[in-house]
Amino acid sequence: MIADPGLYPYRPWRNRPPLRWPGNKPVAVWVAPNLEYYELDPPPHPRRKSWPRPHPDVTGFGHRDYGNRAGHWRMADAMTKHGFPGSVSLSVALCQHHPDIVADANARGWEFFSHGIYNTRYAYDMTPEQERAIIADSIETVRAATGQTIRGWLAPALTHTTNTLDLIAEAGLAYTCDLYHDDAPTPVHTKSGRLVSIPYSLEVNDHYGFFVYNMSPRDYADTLIRQYQRLAAEGESSGTVMCIPLHAYLIGQPHRIGPFAEVLRHIAQDGRAWITTASAIADAWIAQQ
Secondary structure, three states: OOOOOOOOOOOOHHHOOOOOOHHHOOEEEEEEEEEOOOOOOOOOEOOEOOOOOOOOOHHHHHHHHHHHHHHHHHHHHHHHHOOOOEEEEEOOOHHHHOHHHHHHHHHOOOEEEEOOOOOOOOOOOOOHHHHHHHHHHHHHHHHHHHOOOOOEEOOHHHOOOOOHHHHHHHOOOOEEOOOOOOOOOEEEOOOOOOEEEOOOOOOOOHHHHHHHOOOOHHHHHHHHHHHHHHHHHHOOOOOEEEEEEEEHHHHOOHHHHHHHHHHHHHHHHHOOEEEEOHHHHHHHHHHOO
């Protein structure tokens, strides 16, 4: 049994110093498109199967590849139309497999952070040296492809070791999206460096919306609006964060993109949102500490 590692202090919501966002906006809204690459026939991992069917899982691979061939462009165009930059959770192997997508996101002014190399490679049981190599590869690959230096991390397929947060801080990264415990940024205790947890959502993640909760496109859009309205109201006393995590093979489907675009239009026209990136949220939070 692993004891509580003490990654972050317990700070009750009502007893915190007020947090303020630029322009005195009550809620910071950031969109996290997961631009991912899933291998057709990945190496097996003893703890977790990459696909529910025997490899090669053509059905699973093809469904996800739809996002890279068609869904990305619908999703990205809707975001651009309504003024939402992306903070890209990137399977960095996409830089080699589909460089056109990475170039498109970069041309739109989106930022990139690492989601590991492949979403079919898991961090369980990795040694610190293996994790350091993946972190270094992420930094170098994204810099070569985009000119950007990544500042954040979302573990591949949400898989971790007990060393992950210490190692990304050691490498100089500023934020993690791997803690789903709050509606505002929080400090993370690491052995070196300075790391902040930026709120990333499972509850309003389109994967959970469509795969786990079996929502219709309208149900999912309504959920996003209700999430936004509540966080904007609560943010009047102390700033909140709303993350909208997306997957192009899901939200970029023709029957889903319309209701989602209406959500973006609603938030943009409401006037209470600071529409921003994960890095900007981290910097604004750090400046107030």
